[in-house]
Amino acid sequence: MTTTDKIHQTLRDSAGMRWLVLLLLAFAMFCSYIFMDILSPIKDLMQSTRGWDSTAFGTMQGSETFLNVFVFFLIFAGIILDKMGVRFTAILSGAVMLVGATINWYAVTDAFQGSGLQTWFTNNLNYIPGFDELGISPFYRGMPASAKFAAIGFMIFGCGVEMAGITVSRGIVKWFKGREMALAMGSEMALARLGVATCMIFSPVFAKLGGVIDVSRSVAFGVVLLLIALIMFIVYFFMDKKLDEQTGEAEEKDDPFKISDLGTILSSGGFWLVALLCVLYYSAIFPFQKYAVNMLQCNLVFKEVPTDSFWATNTVTILQYCIMLVVAGASFASNFMKKASMKYGLLTLAGVLLTVFCYMGYMRQSAETVFAVFPLLAVGITPILGNYVDHKGKAASMLMIGSMLLVLCHLTFAFVLPEFRDNAVGGVVIAYLTILVLGASFSLVPASLWPSVPKLVDAKIIGSAYALIFWVQNIGLWLFPLLIGKVLDKTNTQLVADLKNGVITPEEAAVSYDYTAPLVMLACLGVAALVLGFILKVVDKKKGLGLEEPNIKA
Numbered sequence: 424m425t426t427t428d429k430i431h432q433t434l435r436d437s438a439g440m441r442w443l444v445l446l447l448l449a450f451a452m453f454c455s456y457i458f459m460d461i462l463s464p465i466k467d468l469m470q471s472t473r474g475w476d477s478t479a480f481g482t483m484q485g486s487e488t489f490l491n492v493f494v495f496f497l498i499f500a501g502i503i504l505d506k507m508g509v510r511f512t513a514i515l516s517g518a519v520m521l522v523g524a525t526i527n528w529y530a531v532t533d534a535f536q537g538s539g540l541q542t543w544f545t546n547n548l549n550y551i552p553g554f555d556e557l558g559i560s561p562f563y564r565g566m567p568a569s570a571k572f573a574a575i576g577f578m579i580f581g582c583g584v585e586m587a588g589i590t591v592s593r594g595i596v597k598w599f600k601g602r603e604m605a606l607a608m609g610s611e612m613a614l615a616r617l618g619v620a621t622c623m624i625f626s627p628v629f630a631k632l633g634g635v636i637d638v639s640r641s642v643a644f645g646v647v648l649l650l651i652a653l654i655m656f657i658v659y660f661f662m663d664k665k666l667d668e669q670t671g672e673a674e675e676k677d678d679p680f681k682i683s684d685l686g687t688i689l690s691s692g693g694f695w696l697v698a699l700l701c702v703l704y705y706s707a708i709f710p711f712q713k714y715a716v717n718m719l720q721c722n723l724v725f726k727e728v729p730t731d732s733f734w735a736t737n738t739v740t741i742l743q744y745c746i747m748l749v750v751a752g753a754s755f756a757s758n759f760m761k762k763a764s765m766k767y768g769l770l771t772l773a774g775v776l777l778t779v780f781c782y783m784g785y786m787r788q789s790a791e792t793v794f795a796v797f798p799l800l801a802v803g804i805t806p807i808l809g810n811y812v813d814h815k816g817k818a819a820s821m822l823m824i825g826s827m828l829l830v831l832c833h834l835t836f837a838f839v840l841p842e843f844r845d846n847a848v849g850g851v852v853i854a855y856l857t858i859l860v861l862g863a864s865f866s867l868v869p870a871s872l873w874p875s876v877p878k879l880v881d882a883k884i885i886g887s888a889y890a891l892i893f894w895v896q897n898i899g900l901w902l903f904p905l906l907i908g909k910v911l912d913k914t915n916t917q918l919v920a921d922l923k924n925g926v927i928t929p930e931e932a933a934v935s936y937d938y939t940a941p942l943v944m945l946a947c948l949g950v951a952a953l954v955l956g957f958i959l960k961v962v963d964k965k966k967g968l969g970l971e972e973p974n975i976k977a
């Protein structure tokens with residue numbers, strides 16, 4: 424390297440620095456995905472210790488998207504990102520997440536119980552005029568005070584986490600465009616999936632620590648992680664500042680963002696195709712994730728598992744988590760291996776571990792351990808597929824294949840799985856295979872969708888473009904969990920009546936739903952996503968959008 428080359432080298436040109444930046448951003452997202460689902464695995468404890476029934480729990484969980492969707496916070500977040508730049512917005516989003524999470528934590532502590540605040544919330548904030556009539560209010564009369572206050576915190580956290588999501592995406596584009604951008608995004612998403620698995624395993628552990636139940640400990644664990652996320656964003660701030668000093672390109676000053684830029688995004692046909700594909704695809708995945716364990720309970724017969732000791736209940740799950748870490752590491756490492764034999768060796772190891780993983784889930788035989796395989800494939804293959812997009816392209820084709828697999832999986836859950844209800848082995852095997860294929864689909868689409876956005880809009884307005892896509896997507900993420908619940912009740916009228924009349928117990932009813940109709944509804948979303956994927960491929964070919972082109976041109 425000559426002296427001149429050295430002078431022109433920026434932080435971004437150093438692979439080590441680039442990947443350090445990715446680690447900072449991805450770890451912050453890992454922490455925020457943990458908080459996002461921190462209460463999901465302890466729904467039962469929220470009911471027994473804080474009196475949150477399913478409606479209170481669901482309403483509190485749903486509050487996350489409220490400000491983003493109905494108060495258009497995500498749109499403002501995009502504008503802030505494009506006006507103020509990545510590093511300012513990263514710190515702002517980290518701080519907003521932390522404030523929201525702290526309120527959420529205080530709401531579930533013992534200190535809140537019996538406080539003046541609890542009395543006030545019990546008597547006030549029963550509805551939001553206008554929203555209540557539409558059935559979209561995050562509060563209702565009779566909602567426990569702690570759930571109302573927690574919902575306020577979760578709403579604020581929701582603004583921060585989605586703002587962080589678009590900021591991290593734009594940060595990755597800034598540091599990796601023209602380099603390993605899809606691999607970087609894939610690795611970031613793989614770590615986010617690991618975050619979901621982490622909270623599923625560790626949240627109950629913290630809540631039950633030392634044999635004394637305290638749900639606020641789980642939330643406190645999440646708050647501490649969000650503090651670490653903020654520190655990660657602060658470190659990122661200084662690295663990003665240094666980069667701008669080196670390149671002399673202050674993104675937010677050189678070519679300031681104007682509101683009219685939003686019109687430019689909205690008038691792009693390619694952008695709309697990707698945004699609609701995103702809402703259709705993610706609406707068939709994230710909302711399904713909330714019901715998947717119950718769907719398996721309703722379609723398979725599981726043997727009783729001892730719950731008397733922590734280790735009897737959790738050993739297999741913790742081992743599965745360790746395997747997941749190894750698979751993630753092997754997948755990530757395989758992208759950097761120069762020798763093909765090493766690469767295949769690591770992939771074979773991942774395959775063997777995957778088999779062990781499935782076998783343990785089968786031995787443990789519970790819906791949660793069977794479904795635990797879902798993030799595993801996504802963790803393992805998202806970085807590999809990202810690497811493929813970087814070097815070979817084919818993003819539009821991957822979107823189509825991913826949507827096709829999604830349809831196939833939902834139809835298998837709807838029509839094939841129920842046929843194996845009395846066949847313990849056959850049912851579990853079909854469930855595993857279908858969940859694995861669904862996990863592959865959940866790698867194909869995200870790994871190709873997000874890195875395609877920078878090819879459709881100008882770099883200056885990429886933050887607003889991501890924000891608009893997230894906003895459209897959030898509408899689906901709010902609507903479909905609600906619709907699945909309503910369709911379930913409407914298509915299981917006998918069950919609902921029997922439960923009401925006391926013919927069956929709530930425990931029996933909970934595992935006896937017929938999921939055919941909601942699953943067909945989700946498969947229809949997949950068909951619509953497939954059609955859009957096909958149109959996108961045709962448009963890409965006609966207009967030369969470059970979606971099938973690799974990110975790294977030799």
Ligand SMILES: NCCCC[C@H](NC(=O)[C@@H](N)CC(=O)O)C(=O)O
Pocket residue numbers: 585588591592608611612615709869873893896900
């Ligand atoms: N760099 C990729 C960013 C998108 C990742 C994507 N997450 C979302 O779309 C979130 N808006 C989801 C949510 O709000 O729950 C993902 O695949 O996880």
